[in-house]
Amino acid sequence: MTVLDIQGLSVSYGTPRGELRALRDVSLSVPERKIVGIVGESGCGKSTLISAIIRLMAPNARVRSGTVRFNGEDLLALPEARMRGLRGTEISMVFQDPMQTHNPVLTVGRQMIDIQYRDKRSKADKLKRAAEMLALVGIPDASARLNQYPFEFSGGMRQRIAIAMALMARPSLLIADEPTTALDATLEVQIIKRLRELQDEIGCSILFISHHLGVIAELCDEVVVMYAGEVVEAGSVRDVFHNPAHPYTRALLECDPGHIKEKTRNLPTIPGNIPDLVSLPGGCIFADRCPQRHDACTEHPVLSEASAGHRAACHLIKAGAPA
């Protein structure tokens, strides 16, 4: 069963220079009880993708084509009222900045009661549930801390609270947008571990966006690599990280400093820049930065299978070149 199924999604922004094609023909799916990671660098379209899924898009954004199915329903065709009903209950979000996601003038307990407004239970019950949830994300002395304001918590604690609030309604999909980027590495590890446990317990699916390859490798079941608004590779974490089939994925993995064992004063990089999304070159979008560029690259490659369940958009796959 697939919780989230995105097919052929293209989103553009109207700009004075012309149409900026931020997402082009993006397809991905998040199966039930799985964690799918999205990896990509600035300008790859991660933020546009999230805003399209929860339908909170910038005023100059326009969906050109595609469907976003959530448990079978096309989110892009839903009336606004129904969409509002889904957000926060069926689809929850955790954002990057734990310092700005809470209302500063309400206690944490009050905020956690507020988000249960659809429930008919008593206030005491709701508070009890809030305390249980906080304990679950690893906040000691949870019921006492419900009376505190967000500023009384550290960054790591606030992100735990944000996760607790997001999972309170037992959503079927949690979208986590760089949830650990603002945190220190040792805290990141703690929170990732907790997230994994919670996902298992609640049985939800997670769409986890990060630029940190190590975290994706540790947390996710499947990974989608995005570049300049397109999906360039997708598959199980093991397949993609052990046998990357797209030159961009390979280069990205090589650049990760955690990957380089030998001490060197010349670290690998990906020379060049992301193409201009207003005037896109024809052909492969990675071609002008690709070390394996060849004649076929003037044509736009489609996603093709490198192995079962592992797809990449590169001409070299069909040519049977070694990955």
Place this chain on the structure above:
Amino acid sequence: MSALLDIKDVVVRFAVRGGVFSSAGSIDAVSGVSLSIEEGKTYGIVGESGSGKTTLARAVAGLHHASEGSILYRGQELRDLPEAQFRKLRREIVMMFQDPIGSLSPRLSVKSLITEPFRIQGMKGRDLDAEARRLLAMVGLPPEFAARYPYQISGGQARRVGVARALALDPKLLIADEPTAGLDVSIQGEMLNLLARLQDELGLAIMIITHNLNVVRHITDRVGIMYLGKLVEEGETDTVFSAPRHPYTLALLAANPEPDPDAQLMRIELQGEPPSILNRPTGCEFHTRCPFAQARCSTDVPSWQVAGPAAHRCHLPASWEQDKVCPA
């Protein structure tokens, strides 16, 4: 040979304003740090938020006042040096800031920005156009960038402008505060390679401040690991990375996972949250999060123990036998 920079027992203290009912106090953001940097070498200071690494860097750059200890630059005491005299040294000790775009004056063109050091240090006689061209070429930016403004360039490009400005007057010591912060993985390497290249060409010493161990692994000669204002371990980079002794160093290394789902992780998991500097734990600062802590860790302050090319501050340091860690 004496060191270029010799820091001894430096304390940077900030006054904390008390509330209506509490009295004013003070916190030691940097609490007794000693280290030295040799000419032409790179020193990495690693620590997470609140460890005092940026405060230490700013104290060296004369932007914070050190309350105790000494900061010797080529034998000259920098602590308590009046600003008028420090100004002359600012040609030799330069700093790169964390926020690449935010550290550039927003209404100045790139040309004005990178030639500012000449104007500030009273070298208006120079051909500023030629200097701008030279500096842009040095950091790998085309001359057209001279006409741009900070809001018109990317984070990576702004970083290069920051490097060009810092190196305009041929400094001896560059303090780089999180030089790769906010950069994509694919261009982080570019920045580090640039620093390494310029160091080889210009022979300057670099002090790199970062929270990311992987960043300093390749380009530093020595590293110091800071926690709550103190160094917990320091030494030659290779030694610290291959045989870390302090549990916090172990945890930091483990917290930078490799992009490999099957990697055998040496998992040192910490407990709880980092304590507030306002409530410094007794004994060893790290005992509240340390997985190996014992009773005496919460009462006795561990002493600084030098062991070969590295030193650490721990009652129960990890020992290494045949590349296998045996935590106490």
Place this chain on the structure above:
Amino acid sequence: MSDTSLPKPRSEMGEILHHLLRDPLGLVGLVIVTLIVGSALLAPWIAPYDPIAMNIPDRLQGPSAAHLLGTDQIGRDTFSRVIWGGRVALQVALPTIGGAVAIGLILGMAAGYGPKWLDTLIVLFFDTLRSFPTVMFALAVVALVGPSLNTVIFVIMATSIPTYGRVVRTLTLSLKEAEFITAERALGASTLRIMGVHLLPNVLGPLAVLAAMDIPTVVGLEAGLSFLGMGVRPPTPSWGSLLNDGYSLIRNTPWLIIAGGIPLILTTIGFTFLGEALRDVVDPKLRGKGGK
């Protein structure tokens, strides 16, 4: 190597004008403001009559080819008086705002960047000035030294200083902590250089917006005081005295009060539009939003 010159950055003024003209609001504002300022500057040449020359036989005439906006009760040409009145209005508004901005800028920057005791002192001064109600203060000064153009300028300027000063102080306080100021300090820049080269340009933009929006207020205040007989003394033409003259004759000769009112409204619209448009343009980051 240095014979080929480096590309020159576009000047800040040119950039602002370029973007201002592309904004319909800014364009309208700029046209109206240019019209008002232009006619005020050129008053001696474009006003068809002497604004204070009486011509009793031609009194209270309606609009005609000879007198575009008619004449008043002593036969003065209303159109000429409107144009000369604009000159008076700007003679009051520009030095008032200019003076208040200049003093507010110096005090505000000193308070924001200087030591704590100076800040406390200057803020106390601002608060003291602000606690005077403008109209009461004006009436008191007028009672003391008598009504005149200079009195009006002095009163409005004194009461506007805290407004600008406080804005500058707040901006300076937040900019002081910005990383680029620390970076300049690390380069060894002197306090004077930091204030003049790095703080000032970043404070001027928001201040210009505020000042542009305040000009109509000052013009209106001058008109109000003159209307009450506390401002510009007759026979000097002022929009306020025009309104006063027209007020008593509103039933028979309404064009007189209309002629005094319309320039006031136009001034408000023009400068407000300009200020609104400036707001979007003075911050380089907001300039050409979405244009990249």
